[in-house]
Amino acid sequence: MDRNEIIAVVEEDSKDRVNKIPDCILSYILSSLRIKDAVDTCLISRGWRDLWKGPRPNLEFDIPNIFGSKYARLIEKHEEKDRLPFLVDRFDRQCFVRRVNKLLELYSGNKVESLRVAFFFDVESTAILDKWIRFAIAKGAKVLDLHLLNSTHWDYAEFYVFPHWIFSELNNAAALKHLSLHRCVLKPPTDFNRLAQLTALCLNKVFVDPGFLEHLFSICVLLEGLTLIKCRVRLSNLIIGPSCHLRDLKVLECDELLKIEIDAVNLSFFEYDGIIFDISCMKTPQLVRFFFRGFSGIHGLPYAFTLLALCPSLETLHLQSFTELENIPETLPTFSKLKHVSLDLFNSDFDLGSVVSFLKAAPLLEELVLTTRAYSYQGEIGNLSGFSHNHLRKVKMQGFQGKRLEIELAICILKFATKLEVMVIDTLGKHYHGCGRWTNYDCSYYQEGNEDENEDVDSEEGREDENKNEEGTQHENEEDNEVEEGSEHENKNEDENEDDDEGVEARELSKDEDEDKDEDKPWIFHWERRGRAVVQQKLKEVKTDAQVIIL
Numbered sequence: 001m002d003r004n005e006i007i008a009v010v011e012e013d014s015k016d017r018v019n020k021i022p023d024c025i026l027s028y029i030l031s032s033l034r035i036k037d038a039v040d041t042c043l044i045s046r047g048w049r050d051l052w053k054g055p056r057p058n059l060e061f062d063i064p065n066i067f068g069s070k071y072a073r074l075i076e077k078h079e080e081k082d083r084l085p086f087l088v089d090r091f092d093r094q095c096f097v098r099r100v101n102k103l104l105e106l107y108s109g110n111k112v113e114s115l116r117v118a119f120f121f122d123v124e125s126t127a128i129l130d131k132w133i134r135f136a137i138a139k140g141a142k143v144l145d146l147h148l149l150n151s152t153h154w155d156y157a158e159f160y161v162f163p164h165w166i167f168s169e170l171n172n173a174a175a176l177k178h179l180s181l182h183r184c185v186l187k188p189p190t191d192f193n194r195l196a197q198l199t200a201l202c203l204n205k206v207f208v209d210p211g212f213l214e215h216l217f218s219i220c221v222l223l224e225g226l227t228l229i230k231c232r233v234r235l236s237n238l239i240i241g242p243s244c245h246l247r248d249l250k251v252l253e254c255d256e257l258l259k260i261e262i263d264a265v266n267l268s269f270f271e272y273d274g275i276i277f278d279i280s281c282m283k284t285p286q287l288v289r290f291f292f293r294g295f296s297g298i299h300g301l302p303y304a305f306t307l308l309a310l311c312p313s314l315e316t317l318h319l320q321s322f323t324e325l326e327n328i329p330e331t332l333p334t335f336s337k338l339k340h341v342s343l344d345l346f347n348s349d350f351d352l353g354s355v356v357s358f359l360k361a362a363p364l365l366e367e368l369v370l371t372t373r374a375y376s377y378q379g380e381i382g383n384l385s386g387f388s389h390n391h392l393r394k395v396k397m398q399g400f401q402g403k404r405l406e407i408e409l410a411i412c413i414l415k416f417a418t419k420l421e422v423m424v425i426d427t428l429g430k431h432y433h434g435c436g437r438w439t440n441y442d443c444s445y446y447q448e449g450n451e452d453e454n455e456d457v458d459s460e461e462g463r464e465d466e467n468k469n470e471e472g473t474q475h476e477n478e479e480d481n482e483v484e485e486g487s488e489h490e491n492k493n494e495d496e497n498e499d500d501d502e503g504v505e506a507r508e509l510s511k512d513e514d515e516d517k518d519e520d521k522p523w524i525f526h527w528e529r530r531g532r533a534v535v536q537q538k539l540k541e542v543k544t545d546a547q548v549i550i551l
Contacts, residue, residue: 031056034072035065035103055109059136061100062118062147063091084149088120097128104135112136114143114178122150122158130163140172145180154232156207161185167194181206190215199245202227210236217243228254229435240264241283252434271434273320279307287311291434293320302329309333318432320344328354332361342369344431352405356412364391368413371398371429372406373441392417398429399441402531410535411542420546425535427527427551 030038035056064072078084096119115136121129129146136144148160162184167173173194180202187209188195198220204227213236217223225248226240233256240246241263250271251260257274261281268286272279273293290311292304301321305328308314315337321344328351341362343355350372359365395413400406414423431439536550 034069035060036068055107055111057109057111057113058116059103059112059114060116061096061103061132062116066096066099066119067091085120088150091120093120093125097125100132104132110139112139112141114145115141116143116145116147118145118147118149120150121148121160123160126160129160130166133163134166134170137166137170137173137176140175142175143178143180144176145178146184147180147182148184150183154205156185156232159183159185159207161187164188164192164194178202180204186212188212190219193219195220196222198223200225202229203231204229205231207232208236210234213237214239217241217246221245224248226250227435228252230254231256233257237261243267250435273434282307282310284311286313288313289316290314291318291432293322293434305329305332308335312337314338316340318342318344320346320432321350322346328358330354330357332357335362336364338362338365340367341365342371342432344371346371346373352409355409359389359392359413360387363389365389366391367394368392369396369398371431372401373399373429387416389417390419393419393421394424395420395422396424396426398426400425400427400535402527402535407535407538410539414539414542414544414546414548417546420544422547422549423539425548425550 030041033041063075075084075087078087112135115132117129117132133144133146146160146162150158160183162181164186167176174197176195177198178200179195179198180200182204183206185207186203187207190209190211192212196219199222201216201220201223202225208228208231210233212219213233216226216238217240221243222245223243224245226246227248227250228238229250230253233254235256235258237259238251238257239261240249241261243264244266246264246267248269249262249264249267251257252271252273255275259278259280262270262279263281263283265283266286267284269289270284270287271291273291275294290308292307294301294303301319304319308317314335317335317338317340319342341358343358352372355370359368392413395417397406397410410423410425414420429441431441433439532550536548539548539550
């Protein structure tokens with residue numbers, strides 16, 4: 001038997017085995033595939049023609065599901081850079097609508113668990129989206145996620161108005177527990193009570209009626225999680241509580257808010273990012289994790305520490321500072337339960353010595369991540385005789401530039417942290433934006449000789465280097481719109497140009513990846529040539545049992 005005969009026998013045997021699998025199991029397997037990929041399996045054999053039509057309780061209508069998984073990586077890369085609207089001309093909206101309508105027409109299940117729509121829709125698609133939402137709610141959907149993409153501009157007239165009235169018309173509306181809206185308008189009347197069953201609400205770039213927002217917790221009394229990201233709220237207040245259900249709160253870049261009041265006895269996680277003049281009535285006795293990013297309007301760090309004094313159970317803290325000439329206050333309350341701290345200090349002329357003051361106020365701290373990105377530092381570490389920290393076990397210094405004060409701080413920590421196990425020094429770093437979003441960055445300010453300089457040396461050059469790097473990283477690929485998908489027709493063979501499409505996608509990804517490469521960063525060469533060795537030598541002079549890792 002030659003090679004071709006053996007392959008033929010093996011393939012036939014494989015087909016027989018697959019065909020012996022019960023249809024119910026095959027349908028279940030296909031329901032885990034993206035919709036377009038599941039539909040394509042009908043080409044395998046006649047017996048597979050209708051298998052993909054089996055009930056799919058989680059309906060996900062996005063580009064990979066409707067046009068094929070080959071676009072998944074392209075979408076992911078653009079989503080990472082917040083550039084999805086630039087793909088609006090790549091995919092045919094009418095084709096997307098036709099395919100979704102056909103899928104809903106063929107849907108044979110009695111129940112829908114969730115509906116997610118992610119595509120380029122706006123107010124012109126109101127009737128279509130209303131129809132899809134009504135379909136899902138009528139079948140008892142528990143999760144509804146509308147991730148609408150179109151223009152990058154804020155234009156109220158172009159945003160889709162969420163049809164809250166549907167919940168008053170359908171009996172199954174009470175089943176909805178999770179509602180997530182992106183680029184929509186939410187304006188139910190203040191006495192609207194048909195969302196009372198919600199346990200999670202996420203609003204991203206949503207125009208929210210101020211009256212509804214102020215009365216939200218008198219309407220949605222069961223809310224356990226609330227996320228507001230870049231919402232337009234027209235100078236309103238966010239009044240939270242009294243609530244015994246809320247456990248997770250995120251308020252990020254909602255700069256039109258005037259005041260936040262929090263009375264939530266079981267709140268465990270709170271993230272805040274923005275400019276606000278008043279976070280009052282912060283009754284959060286069970287808060288264990290807090291992320292705070294404040295700007296110049298409230299002198300972020302001092303204001304944050306006044307809030308921290310109201311959180312007796314706090315264990316994990318992440319603070320970011322961007323305000324000029326802002327430091328950690330000299331006098332701090334004792335944080336008796338604090339174990340994990342991340343300090344991101346991106347303001348110029350920060351007093352690194354104030355970090356030690358914070359360590360003194362957190363006697364049980366176990367892990368410290370210090371991220372810096374400043375042109376220069378000020379102050380002195382000060383006299384630490386007689387001070388020791390007996391619980392700190394892990395320290396990471398990110399964005400390290402090899403500055404004199406940075407090295408002195410590292411030496412001091414090695415000396416007074418008696419139980420320290422590892423110290424990691426890294427010129428790279430991560431920046432947290434809230435809601436699980438991170439970006440990587442490098443230290444563009446390292447220059448040969450930083451280890452020996454006075455703090456003001458070469459600061460102007462550092463600024464120029466940063467500007468150049470920022471121009472490079474912000475450069476966008478303007479060729480995205482050169483390749484068009486073109487209009488598609490239902491009677492056309494959709495796989496005819498698949499190789500060409502994949503080639504286009506590969507070229508697009510190649511361009512994106514090229515933008516991320518370290519091509520012109522001389523600081524890397526200087527750090528590798530001298531900086532690392534100098535820092536390593538100075539830290540070796542300290543007697544410590546801790547492992548020191550310099551990346």
